[in-house]
Amino acid sequence: MQNVQSAMERLRGLATASPVAELAAAFEAAGFELALVGGPVRDAFLGREVTDLDFTTDARPDDILRIVAPIADAHWDIGREFGTIGARFSGETVEITTYRADSYDGTSRKPVVAFGDTIEGDLHRRDFTVNALALQLPALTLVDPSDGTKDLMEATLRTPIEAAVSFGDDPLRMLRAVRFTSQLGFQLDIDSFDAIVELRRRILDISAERVRDELVKLLKTDTPRAGLELFVETGLAELVLPELPALQLERDDAHRHKDVYEHSITVLEQAIALERERNPGADADIVLRLAALLHDIGKPKTRRFGENRKVTFYNHDVVGAKLARKRLTSLRFDNDTMKSVSRLVELHMRVFNYEGAGWTDSAVRRFARDAGPELQRLLILIRADITTRNQRKSDRLLFAIDDLERRILELQEKEELDSVRPSLDGEQIMAILEIAPGPLVGKAYKHLLEVRLDEGPLEHDDAKQRLLEWWEANRP
Incomplete structure (x- = not known):
């Protein structure tokens, strides 16, 4: 968290650069207010890179279009019914939205759009105080009607109005709270936590697509653990992704098996680390991250107790693949994502046969053939799946995977494994x-x-x- 003076210096630099300065001058000349709002202002205080430029104004959509059209490289009004106009300036995309005073009828999945007249009123309807900050342009006046800067300094997520009212107005804000704990590293205040627990079933009023998008944003963060734990603790996961809390199998001296829930989050963290190491600078791989989180969801249904209460999970990979496909379908993921994630879940145990006896060239070819385009993701997943505290076992497994990767590389170079086909067509x-x-x-x-x-x-x-x-x- 930067001090206010440093943050204002960053905002001043942003406000004097194009296209912010150009827009500020155009709206002032037309007699309308304009302010940089939400994420860009928040991130300036946090010392984070500002990636999106969002503005709010008292101008109505028709006025926004009239002002923007002559100076923008391109503009579009796909969000016009919600008061939002998009535009592009020299490759920079911006969104400009009329002051809002949304209302909800308590049953609809979409807000009833009502335009507002003041920036303070607009900020009070936003999700959290840390996002209810605005920089009026070109005056460079900070507008903070709900003490968002104080919450930024205390790393706290709090709603501008009573939490139960805010989440009742838009239940998706409950999932946004979950996501922001990971994205910003903030703690959710107790009133907001209690309100989510009380209102959690209202998440079922939200369309599957919007829920999916928030889940994806959470998994794309660098450190999703905090958000996932809050997701489970509030009871939201039970309604959105019930397979995740189901992994919290009981632990005691008699059963002596891993905490599958903790293991799955650790596998996700290790997969993210390997993803960054192998593909530095690339966008977050949501297929890999979903597969890492869901790879063991077949265990609760396949758990059996044998002699001496020994626990087994036979065929949990096959069962888990079916469960993953079913859940991703209900969350409206695209077919390619569903197919890739379920395939990774199905194959994630194959490599452990290699650790025991080693593989022939034939077995290596079949492993690569079965993985197909998911081969590199699968190799990352099976590495991330090693969470044992037994160092000798861990070293043995990692050596086996290193050897398998070496064998695959050798055969790829010699036989073009990526396009295995018979010698005759x-x-x-x-x-x-x-x-x-x-x-x-x-x-x-x-x-x-x-x-x-x-x-x-x-x-x-x-x-x-x-x-x-x-x-x-x-x-x-």
């Missing part, structure tokens, strides 16, 4: 066997693919001979 198979297109061609192709995985690439004549041998045994 469908046209060649039909010509050699003198058959027409049909199921037999597919069966022959599949046989040659198995040979390829077992033995590696074959010369054309060798592949032809293997095909003819198969044909002798399988011709109709």
Whole structure:
């Protein structure tokens, strides 16, 4: 947290740069108020990089368009019904929104938009005091009607109005509170916590898409643990992602098994660290992070107690893959994300066979083939899945994974594993066997693919001979 003087210096520099200064001059000339609001002001106080420029004004949408159109490189009014106009200036995207005084009917998933007349009224309707800050332009006057700067200094999340009223107005704010604890590293104040616990079922009034987007934003933060723990503690997870709190299996001396919930969050943290190490500067990999968080969600349904109360979770990977697909479907994730996450969950145990006995070239090829485009994510996930405190066991597992990666790399360089296919294609198979297109061609192709995985690439004549041998045994 920077002091007020330093923060104001940052804001002053931002306000005198384009496009902020250009917009401030244009709105002043047109006789309207304009203020930089919310995240940019908050982040200036926190010493964080300012990435989004959001403005608020007393101008109505038609007036905003009239002012912005002559000076912007592009503009759009996709959010016009909510009073928001977007524009682009030299590659910089901005949003300008008319002062709002939203109201909710208690059952609708969307606010009833009502435009306001004062900036103070607009700020009071925002989610948290740390986001209810504005810098009036071009005067550079800080507007803070709910002591947001004090909460910034104390690293506290608090609502500008009574928490129960705020969350009742827009239940999505409960998930935003969860996300901000991780994104900003702040603590939620007790009144807000209690209000979320009391009103948690109102999250069911929010569309699955909006809930999904908040969950994704939480998982994209650098340190999502605090938010996930609050997610579970408030009871929101039970309604949004019930598989997560279900991982809190009881622990006692008799059962002696891992705390699967704690393990899963640790795996997520380790996956994020490996993701940064292997892909520095890249955007957060939401597929990998979802897979890390959900990789063991099949354990509660597959837990069994054997001799001496030994706990097993046989087939939890297969069960977990089905549960992951079902949950991601209900949260309206796209098909590619659902497919990739469920595949990673299904495959995350495959590597542990290697640690026990080592793999043949055939097994390595099949591992790479089964992982397909998810191979690199899968290798990160299985590394992150090592959370044992037994150093010897950890070293042994990591050595096995290092060796497997080396073997995959060697075979990739030698055999082009990324595009494993038989030495003969469908046209060649039909010509050699003198058959027409049909199921037999597919069966022959599949046989040659198995040979390829077992033995590696074959010369054309060798592949032809293997095909003819198969044909002798399988011709109709």
